[in-house]
Amino acid sequence: MSKEQAHYRLADELGGIEILNARYRHQQFSRHSHEGYTIGVIASGAQRFFRTGSNHVAPQDSIILVNADEVHTGCSASVGGWSYQAMYPTVEQFSQVSEELGCHKLGAPYFSQAVVEDALVARTLRASINALEHSSNRLQRETLVYSSLQLLMSRHAKTRPQPARRGHARPNLAMAKQFLDEQASENISLSELAKLVNLSPSYLVKQFVKCYGLPPHAYQIQARLRLAKSLLRKGQQQLDVALACGFHDQSHFxxxxxxALGISPGRYAKELHA
Incomplete structure (x- = not known):
């Protein structure tokens, strides 16, 4: 396998859907999450990753499904590494497809399986990603995206399980998450965050991990990276982005x-503005 490569694109469809064509050998993704879904098709090799409390292996031609905000990792499960194509529709984009296709009751889908082997869906996903990457025919691109997401939902989407509620902890945790999302650059302490949502620091950490898969400080990093991506898309310089998002310096960023993303911020920005 040649050197590691990752090519990101931001397509206009659905208000801007991110796609990735990547080839990795040594990349080890840390525990992270995306604002949107991760839908990937393994082109060669195999990938090992953590999702929903356990580890999974996705072989060649299988489909990786990670729900929005779901913590996951990624590394090679084969000697030569792995390559894959992926798209990252947001909850809003998936809901839009669902509504426009008449699937009102489904809304944003939930995928209970981390890995599925479905040759038909894999082919349609590959076709839609290839079209987004190479075709200038807008009608073809949008048709393939809608068709592939509809097919994926109809064959593999489930009803999202309702989490068990524990007194008033759930809304307090949601409030803490909302603060970290909306004030990603804020240098807030655990004590300050706990006081803000009326919980003890130790209880906040324990329940936040249970609910969102990461402790508050690690989730804050994810929120900062999401903010950074949006600023890089707008053409801001790396150092300015790093400082605006609350990172110590450009190296830390x-x-x-x-x-988390398998690519440097400079390369990410260059890919999107190519």
């Missing part, structure tokens, strides 16, 4: 970005 780059390290976290590469571990």
């Amino acid at each position: 780059s390290r976290h970005f590469k571990r």
Whole structure:
């Protein structure tokens, strides 16, 4: 396998859907999450990853499904590494497809299986990603995206399980998450965050991990990376982005970005503006 590569594109469809064509051998993705879904098709090799409390292996031609905000990792499960194509529709984009296709009751889908082997869906996903990457025919691109997401939902989407509620902890945790999402650059302490949502620090950490898969400080990093991506898309410089998002310096920012996204922030920005 040749050197590691990752090519990101931001397509206009659905208000801007991110796609990735990647080839990795040594990349080890840290525990991270995306604002949107991860839908990937393994082109060669195999990938090992953590999702929903356990580890999974996705062989060649299988489909990786990670729900929005779901913590996951990624590394090679084969000697030569792995390559894959992926798209990252947001909850809003998936809901839009669902509504426009008449699937009102489904809304944003939930995928209970982390890996599925479905040759038909894999072919349609590959076709839609290839079209987004190479075709200039807007009608073809949008048709393939809608068709592939509809097919994926109809064959593999489930009803999202309702989490068990524990007194007033759930809305308090949601409030803490909302603060970290909306004030990603804020240098808030655990004590301050706990006081803000009327919970003890130890209880907040324990329940936040249980609910969102990461402790508050690690989730804050994910929120900062999401903000950073949006600023890079707008053409802002790396150092300005790093400081605006609350990172100590550009090196600290780059390290976290590469571990979560498999590409440096500079390369990410260059790919999107190519």
